[in-house]
Amino acid sequence: MRHVKNRRSFMKSAAIAGSAITLPALQYSRVYGANDRLQIASVGTGGKGWSDLLGVAASPQVEVAGLCDIDSSAKHLGQAADRFTAARQYDDWRQLLDESSDLQGVLVSTPDFMHAPISLAAMQLGKNVFCQKPLTHTVLEARQMRRAADKFGVVTQMCNQIQSHSAYRTAVHLVHEGMIGKVREVHSWQGGQPSWPRHIPRPSESDPVPANVRWDLWQGVAAERPYKIGMYHPFNWRGWQAYGTGQLGDFGCHILDPVFKALEIRSPTKLTVDAPELMPETWTDRATVQYEFPGTKYTAGSTLPVTWYDGVGVSPPRETLAHIPSDAKLPGAGSVLVGDKGTLVIPHVAMPQLYRPDQSVAADLPVIPSVDHYTQWADACRGMGETTSHFDYAGPLTETVLLGTIGIRFPGQKLQWDAEAMKITNHAEAQQWISKPYRKGWEPNWI
Ligand SMILES: NC(=O)c1ccc[n+]([C@@H]2O[C@H](COP(=O)([O-])OP(=O)(O)OC[C@H]3O[C@@H](n4cnc5c(N)ncnc54)[C@H](O)[C@@H]3O)[C@@H](O)[C@H]2O)c1
Known part of the structure; x- marks a missing residue:
């Protein structure tokens, strides 16, 4: 198993996040020089994260300084660590953010349910964020992502990269x-x-967690459940409401x-x-x-x-x-x-x-x-040009998609949406799905 740094203190991350709110100097997008190399880290280096990392790192002005994945095997952290040998390695994104003073940007390529918790914490530290689609798992998270990008003045891009095709x-x-x-x-x-997996109940049996997987860290903000091969990590989390x-x-x-x-x-x-x-x-x-x-x-x-x-x-x-x-x-x-x-x-x-x-x-x-969706973000972080799927655009698009997923819970019932108030005005039960419960100790640091 690879040597990766383990969790130190998430409370410390949260405390730093809080203090970052009053530190505009951390808003690198405003102060970063056009000739400096952008220091970035990737969270979720396997699956789509691998091509996200290669896409952003294709810019000669980008330096990969940190890599984080809960799976140390070759297809996940392994190949990224072999390629970017100078980058620090982590299995816990909270520790990566604890030690992120040299970073200006974070890529978030984890399963959907972890996009917002990681991205919000990163933005609160003044980091520019490149995040996979859908931007978030809930409507409230999408709204928070938009607000955070605006409040902290960071450069953002959702990875619906076909937009740039x-x-x-x-x-x-x-x-x-x-x-x-x-x-x-x-x-x-x-x-x-x-x-x-679609239209199936939760598996009643479990499997031993492989030595290369930090299952507790994979579950993150979601309620704990036993590990089962082939059901969740990697890729198959999409079919489960708790994750995808x-x-x-x-x-x-x-x-x-x-x-x-x-x-x-x-x-x-x-x-x-x-x-x-x-x-x-x-x-x-x-x-x-x-x-x-x-x-x-x-x-x-x-x-x-x-x-x-x-x-x-x-x-x-x-x-x-x-x-x-x-x-x-x-x-x-x-x-x-x-x-x-x-x-x-x-x-x-x-x-x-x-x-x-x-x-x-x-x-x-x-x-x-x-145009290049990946280097567009890296360039914008360095003060050159703008992104086209920034969170002020990607937030409402994702909210619309996620409202549809709420509607799937209430077939045949018309839902009326007041976007400004963030309310399904005619359906109290549907309104409850705008957000979700979070695992104790893992609640996002809302802005
Ligand atoms: N834009 C696109 O065309 C496109 C294509 C595929 C996937 N995606 C999106 O990319 C994201 C990832 O999808 P995937 O298919 O690659 O999933 P995956 O499960 O195959 O890969 C996710 C990677 O993140 C790692 N990971 C999981 N939880 C983590 C955590 N808490 N911290 C650090 N690393 C963690 C996994 O070990 C794995 O390496 C999803 O949001 C998905 O919707 C986008």
Whole structure:
């Protein structure tokens, strides 16, 4: 087993976090020189975290100073430690933050339920944060992330990296250029087959915790339960309500992203979900969420219906897709924006197709090149340019997705959302799911 530093004192982290609130000098984004190398640490170095780390470290102006993972094996901490040999190694993010005075940025690539606790603590220390999608596990956490980024003046980026791909950037451009006119409805879907546990009860048996895994640290803010091989760590946590956000949470912040960017929508005012009854602990394998948003300058009416569909093989009803020939093949996942001058299909992930009112496909469309989502954050931390999925954008997008996951608990019931008050105004029981209980001693340090 690798030598990693163990936990010293989370209370010390919390105390530092509190004092950081009064120390604007720690807001490196304001004082960091353009010629200095950005010192960063990664929390969650395996899975997607590995490509996050490589993506950010691709910038020659970035130095990897810290690595943290609860799993010391080769696919997790191991490969990162072998690659970035000068970086300090940790298994506990609280200790990493205790010893973070040289760091200006933290990458958070853990399972969804740990994004906010780690990111909030990092931002309270004045660290810039690059965090995986969905930004958080609850609506309250998403709101807190947005507030923290604003309050501490740090540079933030959610990793819905397809936003920076030519395909999504081109789609947004076409809408902004008025090429489909004003948009009257949107359909977004994910028809793929999830590979994680769905519709099952909690396993009644347990397995010994492998020597390379710190199971207690993996569980973090969540209630404790026994370890079981193949059920939670790695990857399969997605299917469990305690840790993940199901198919909508996994893909919503990607697939709805060009819809939010193109139409400049922010928060729905109501939603209704059609879904089978939820098992007590796992997410459902099918859901349709009908959102209603206030209209914007890009929409045809004063309100905009946006419908999300997930389930194996699902796609929007063809009769709703004006301008698209009935024999046209739709992608397995993506969005359709129906406008008064045409309809835009935005596959996940491929170049958009624009159908004209005569059902012909538009040719010779402009193409907007990709930018680098990872180094965009590193550059912005160094005072060069801005991020496009900063938490003021990613927060409301994630809140919308997570409101859908609340709706899945109350199928068929219309939920009315007052975004400013952060309240589901007509449903006290649904409102309780805006937040969740935290394991004693692990409560986030709210701002
Ligand atoms: N943007 C994308 O395209 C994309 C793709 C895949 C995953 N993701 C997101 O990335 C995140 C991670 O997903 P994954 O599939 O890589 O999960 P995973 O379980 O395969 O990997 C998570 C990594 O974090 C480590 N880890 C877990 N808890 C930790 C903790 N408390 N402290 C330090 N390390 C910890 C694990 O050991 C593992 O190395 C999720 O939020 C997921 O939604 C995004």
